[in-house]
Amino acid sequence: MIKPYLSELVSDALSATLPEEFKVSIEVPKQAGHGDFATNCSFQLAKHLRKAPPQIAEGLVEEINEKLSAKGITASSLGGFINLKLSSEFIWSRLASQFDDGVTFPEHSEKVLMEYVCANPTGPLHIGHGRWAVIGDVLRRLLLKVGRDVSTENYINDAGNQIKLFRASVEASKKGEAIPEGGYHGAYINELADVEDPVQAMIDSHKKVLGRMDVQFDDWFSELSLHKSGAVDAMLDLLGEKGLSYESEGALWFRSTDYGDDKDRVLKKADGAYTYFAVDIAYHSSKINRGYTRLVDIWGADHHGYINRVKAAVKALSDSSLDVIIGQLVTLFRDGEQVRMSKRTGEIITLEEVLDEIGADALRFFMIQKSADTHLEFDLQLATQQNSENPVYYVQYAHARMCRILEKAEGPGGTLSVDDLSLEDYERSLSLSLLQLYDEIYESANQMQSHRIATYSVSLAKLFHGFYHHCPILKSEGDVQAKRLQLLRWTQLGIKDCLGLLGITAPESM
RNA sequence: GCGCCCGUAGCUCAGCUGGAUAGAGCAACGGACUUCUAAUCCGUAGGUCAGUGGUUCGAAUCUACUCGGGCGCACCA
Structure with a gap:
């Protein structure tokens, strides 16, 4: 750096x-x-x-x-x-060190566990899930890149009322009866009629879509498994022993106000059932017990009201830290008009449909390009266009261009005599930007701002395209050619690194 | 009513722990293809950083309030 x-x-x-x-x-x-x-x-x-x-x-x-x-x-x-x-010599030697010797990042002893997507398997994933998925996946790649010990999980909400309602909805549809009050509608419910286990079918479809997007998890963690293993009861006992819960109005409450929440929260309802929160504490408690010292959760903005109580629980149970990244919602547009979505009527555009339409590379790029806490307006038509309005191609094209030149360049180009190293403006600004590659990566990872790497990629690609136009490589000779070829090799490595972090393919020709 | 996020060019958005003259893409206008791939480049134009105070040598950035938009405020998940 x-x-x-x-x-x-x-x-x-x-x-x-x-x-x-x-x-x-x-x-x-x-x-x-x-x-x-x-x-x-x-x-x-x-x-x-x-x-x-x-x-x-x-x-x-x-x-x-x-x-x-x-x-x-x-x-x-x-x-x-x-x-x-x-000086040019200084810049050059730092670049050589950076790319030839590699970069070491400061060490951290923390064990990180990231949780993202976290969708109910009661329906198809939507574009919002796609956003959390990409934000999480790019952050995962960034943390790994800077040498952190990081694991990732997708928490499956495969228990509880919504699941019951979902099964009942499929059942009703199968028999041609009315969908129960508050149940699930839409064509996909009818299509699940022949399936043995609709919940498993939904989980499988989630896996398939996220897999196509190259979003990776170390584990898919089942909520149901926490019920079955008795982890929830064990956790409630523990809270009781620590004096962190009490009974009132027939329910069991957690003293979350002692840890910064606005009000105490119910763990066990008067009817004896656990709340979602109680099970989620058991889940976070499981993360802590598995030795993770830093927890990162990525949720949609519609869950931000939930942050304080989970933070309170983690604080009450351990010294581990919990960061919550809130991804603001995505508004879909088509032909400049907002696409209204209604879960109640089942009128939705699924993540899979968007993926079919624009492909994984463009989808990932659009989802990661903007900061997580900015509301994202996403025009399907714009992303569909495979032209210059689509920034992902700009970066990929830079990579393809470089590959073609490197392919045509004969041999390694000889060693460069650094004695007479001078950098022209376009070479110099490209070099300086390239010199900051690992600073960008490190800072993005540290501050958990995965979009910054997309911004950097575009600016690096821009500097390259300028260099390409003003500094002929194959047509130059001698030291000048050797210098430009070397710079090109490093730039190609840099762009490829960025695309890899973004999880986007780096085509060798376009 | 309370809480969180946002408000920067016509549009979509960057702007890193507060720094110097506010940035990009698209759209608009004018140029560059007998080329290393024009999916590109070069140039022009475009701004009261929503508003008003405060902190500071210095504020788009921190802070208080106001206005506007989104999302939450369950013994739902």
Whole structure:
């Protein structure tokens, strides 16, 4: 990673002046003209040194240049900011190190368990599930990439009232009777008439669709198994022993208010049945017992009211942390008009239909492109168009282009004499962006913002296309060709990495 | 009524722990194909970052309130 590397170098160079433990933070200036990288440390130091930032910056710049200019880093100050400019040789050697030696990420001892999709097997998956699935799957890939110990589960709600109603609805449909009050409607209910176990059939269909999208889980965890194994009773006993539950109005309550919830919640209803919440505590308790120290749940926005009580339960039971990522809902459009969906009447567009229409690559890209907490407006017609309006092709095309050039380039292109390494504008900006690849990956993983990798991919592809047009490769010769070929190889690796993290294919020709 | 998310260009959205002159794609307009694949590139135009205060050397970003949109407020799952 380039930012921690620069931070280390600059902090060391300034160690005589800086307070102990002070790490210079490195950022990328918005205006490329200012520098390749920058630090605002003179502002942070102003109080401590009792001097004005521009004055501090001047002194620091002098020190940096004295110690680091030989390495290829030159500093300058502007309005208190310290801007860093990297020499071509420096950039090149960092790229070589990054791609040839590989990158090591800081270690974390936590064991992570992610839970996502989590759909009732009472109907087909919809586009919202597709979004949680992709957000979760890309995050999983990101965490693995930076070396985290991570497992993933899809929790199947295969128990409870909804399942009963669902079975009853299928049964009624089979006999030609009226669907029970609050039951399930739609053509798919009729189609399940011949199936031996409609619940299993739905689970199978979920597996099939998610499989086609290349969304992977280490386990599909059955809610029913928690009932059967007695895990729910055991958990209720444990809560009782710890004094975390009490009886009132004929029901058993959890003291969630002691852990930050607005009100206490029912665990066991007056009729003796468990609430969904009680079973979910048992599930989270199972995760904790299996040794996971960091839990991540991804839910749809319609469940956000549920966050506090589950957090309360996890807090009451363990030291493990729980992060909940809320995916905002997806509004489908077709031809610019909103597609209204009604679960009651069974009028829905299923995830599978969308997948059939636009394919896994485009679907994944559209679902991951926007931040999880932005409402997503998704136009089916737009995604169907296999043209320039469709950003996934932009990135894939960049990859295909590079593959074709590499294919045509004869041999490895010889070794590059770094003595006379100069980078033209297009080469330089591509190189600088590529240098930040692993910073982007690390930050995206750390902050659990999987959409950032999509944004980065597009910008890297853009820089490549510009480079491609202005810097001929096969038509150039000697050192210039060797340099461009090398840059191309690294860029291809970078784009391929990104596409891999996004779970999108990296075609070698288009 | 209470809580969560959102409000940035005509449209869809980026904007990383608060930083310098606010970014991309699409749409609009003008250019570039005897080429390494034009699924591309280059350029022009487009803004009161919903609004008003506050914190700060500095706010699209933090904070309070107002307005607007979405979603929740069960002994449902």
